[in-house]
Amino acid sequence: MNNLLIAIFAYLIDKKFGEFSFIKHPVIIIGELISFFEKKFYKNSITRGCLLVVFVLSVISFFSISLYLYLQFFNSFLNILISSFIASMFIAHKMLRDSVADILHVKNKKEALSMLVSRDTQHMSESDIYKAAIETYAENLSDGVIAPLFYLLLFNLPGIIIYKAINTMDSMVGYRNEKYENFGKCAAKLDDIANYIPSRLTALLITALAKQKNIFAFYxxxxxxxxxxxxxxxxxxxxxxxxxxxxxTSYFGKIKHKPYFGKGTDEITKEDVQNALKLL
Incomplete structure (x- = not known):
């Protein structure tokens, strides 16, 4: 029951306040830990990449479990309150939603979009911009909202913090390029495993909110x-x-042939983005 209350309050805190400017974001600290190991011990090998995962998860697990155990000394109300505040910093719904919504209103939509996606935005049409905005919103609903809440519900603070460490490693080194092809493979595979259930749960939630008859049509x-x-x-x-x-889709100057997802119009409009953002 405590986990459920913490998850609800954490989500509401993030929805209302988003990121807190008066404190260093814990994901930045996790990123600095990853960068420290990479600078000292980088080698483009799978073994070295697995050592990165072991190092980061060991440090983060020790910290998060210690924090969880320390909070058990507080009374139940304070425990839930402090845990909810901490957990909210690992949920990114407000930031994600605001970032996507901003694309609808700023003058330079391509520049705003380039801050959210890795694809080339210079030659995008307005429809392409809106399509990319919806895609990144849908994908990051899983990584930034549902998955953190899922692991928070299951494992309290250690669950959400360790998940974000896995996700941050993937976002920093989990690329299929010359530098990270081997070094980032372990982090990328672990992220795939961690997101297997949350991604499908996210799809089911979207389907349910849209009142689709076939809830597994997405598969x-x-x-x-x-x-x-x-x-x-x-x-x-x-x-x-x-x-x-x-x-x-164009990535780093090269066209990547990707399949189509869903059925309907190819021309994506501003209203489509707005309707996506309404699916809370």
Whole structure:
């Protein structure tokens, strides 16, 4: 019951306040820990990348479990209050939603979008911009909201903090390029495992909120994505909005051929983004 209360309060705190400017964000600290190991011990090998994972998870697990045990000395009310405040910093719904919503209002939409995605934005049409905004919103609903809450519900503070450490490692080194192909493989695979259930849960929640009759309709197209997880919430969102997402996309000057997700119009509008953001 405590875990459920903490999850609810943490979500509401994030929804109301978002990031706190008066404190260093804990994900930045996790990133600094990853950077420390990389600078000292980087070698483009799978073994060295696995050592990074062991090092980061050992440090983060020790800290988060110690914090959890320390909070048990507080009375139940204070424990829930402090735990909710800490957990809210590992949920990113307000930041994600505000960042996507800003794209609708700023003059330079391409520049705003480039802060959220790794794809090339210079030559995007307005429809392409809106498509990318919806895709990143759907995918990050899993990584930034549902997955943290899922592990918070299961394992209290250690669950959400350790999950964010895994997710941060993947976002920093889990790339298939010359530098990280081997070094980041262990982190990327672990992130795939950690997000397996939350990504599908996110897709189910989107489907339920959109009142779709076939709650598993997302699976057919979702499994076509090169990621074992990202395609499911993206497809669920496409079906909810009656649009077609995915397709050929430019990354670092090269066209990447991607499958389509969902059924509907290819022309994505501002209203489609607004409707996506309404699915809370």
């Amino acid at each position: 057919k197209d979702g499994k076509k994505h090169e990621s074992p997880n990202a395609g499911h919430p993206i497809t669920a969102m496409a079906l909810a909005l009656h649009v077609k997402l995915g397709g050929d």
